[in-house]
Amino acid sequence: MTMRTRRKDRHSWRKLESALVSGLTFCSAIIVIAPLALVFFHVVKSGIGAVNLDFFTKLPKPVGTPGGGMANAIVGTLELLALASVIGIPVGVLGGVYLAEYGTARVNWVLRFIADVLNGVPSIIWGVVVYGLVVLRFKSFSAYAGGLALGLIMVPLILRTTEEVILLVPASYREAALALGIARWKTIAHIVVKTASRGIITGILLALARVGGETAPLLFTAFGNRFWNHDLREPIAALPLQIFTYAISPYDDWHRQAWAGALILVTGVFCVNVLVRIFTRVRAMPV
């Protein structure tokens, strides 16, 4: 074999190797997204049959009685999200404003670092902490406790996305406002935050979608409730909690309801995610 053909062989092997690796990594990507497709398929297939008007309007029925719905859990989740927003949004947004507008490089590095570590705290830990803080003190599981747990989880999430989008506002906007003699805080509140508001809202919606599906922090704070909640100082139902209770129960009827609940929850979470992605492009997971 001449030198030239050998080199050619080697070259074609290298090209083949490159193609092989491309193929292998492509297969990995397919395996990675396969669970998404499978979960979605099964949730739709098993859930669609049990979703009907009753599901949205009726309370859960006792074991053995067919029918019933999860109206209280759906409303409960919305109530919990509203409570969580009261804590998570102001703290997260204003904290993010500080990082983007005032903090020195070193302080920001530390705060950002702590926020990112905080994002890694298991959500069940938040449940334990809020149990100690609220439930033990007031001697009752409550909607307030559940809302607090979810709100605290939202804080570092919103803080990081808010900071990121505020940093995208061009410095010339601030300079123009300050040159007109507008006070700094008014500049920030009316011009910078307003310019970044779309991104901030995106961050808030993603955080809500994330905590809306959380179960662990609600297990011993909101606790769940088979009836309507009339007092936020009392236990309240939540969709993820209800799904969990029904999923680990031994009854077929409840399993069907669990799938239906899953379908509603997944639809909600996906809708928020898809809408947000259509309107803006913000990283879903701050690192």
Added chain:
Amino acid sequence: MTKAQLLLRERSVRERMTPPSRFGDEAFKWLTLTMALAVVLLIVLIGWQLARGSSLAIQKFGFSFLITSTWDPVAEQFGALPFIYGTAVSSLIALLIAVPLSIATAVYLTELAPLWIRQPIISLVEMLAAIPSVILGLWGIFVMIPWLRDYPFPFLKRILGWTPIFTGPIYGPSMLAGGIIIAVMIVPIITSVSREILRSVPDLQREAAYALGATRWEVTRIAVLSYAGKGLFGAVILGLGRALGETMAVTMVIGNTPQIAASLFKPGYTLASVIANEFTEATTDMYLQALFEIGLVLFGVTILVNLIAQLLLKTIARGASPRAVQ
């Protein structure tokens, strides 16, 4: 213009000339600072609450809590070893499955894939991250476990049955099932962080390798992966942090039996699941204290792992930019 009008006008001009009050600025700055400091407060708050809630258990059991394997609420004997073991093993299985897949996917998405296919796959991976844990658990119970029990588990037993880790009866809910579901949960975060890391590798690296006649894969291997090693390690550690704290999906498929068994077909229990399952059933004070201590252990480990991960990732981010400019 009358004199009175002139006077009035002068006054309003003078009023406008006085420097604006600094109060609003200061107040706003302090308000935002307080909110930003909330993150520091929260981390201290968690540590303090967990330590306070478990002080009696810490006094009573001391260090032996971590190395005892008895968990007997009736006799008030509590040891966390089976849970520590379960958390460690299930997370290890998850990493073994998730790391190669995630990094390969990240490489595909940043280096090898045709441009048009990248964004759809990235979006799908982000959607996977958005699936609530409890729904993955539901799917795990009713779809994944029956399938694992019928096909892959007997297959593993037939081929690797001679090893101690794939022996014994196959129940379905097991350490292996727990590890697999955790893998599904941590794949998105490892993939997206790895992708960020790979994207931050300067194009000069790639161009230099291409100029030497390297193929696409050779460029990736020589110029990109070796450059990004530390950052990818950070991504893996971050994934480990998430794996350790994963609660709902694992609780639903791992079997919840506090035991230390070599076989991965046997059920296990993790730190997070024991809190989820037994917290509301804790009838005695010492039982609750022990569960708080489990929480403290879990918090300590995840904080440590996340600290390491963030340090690896942040030093990368700072180190990479100046070199890219050169």
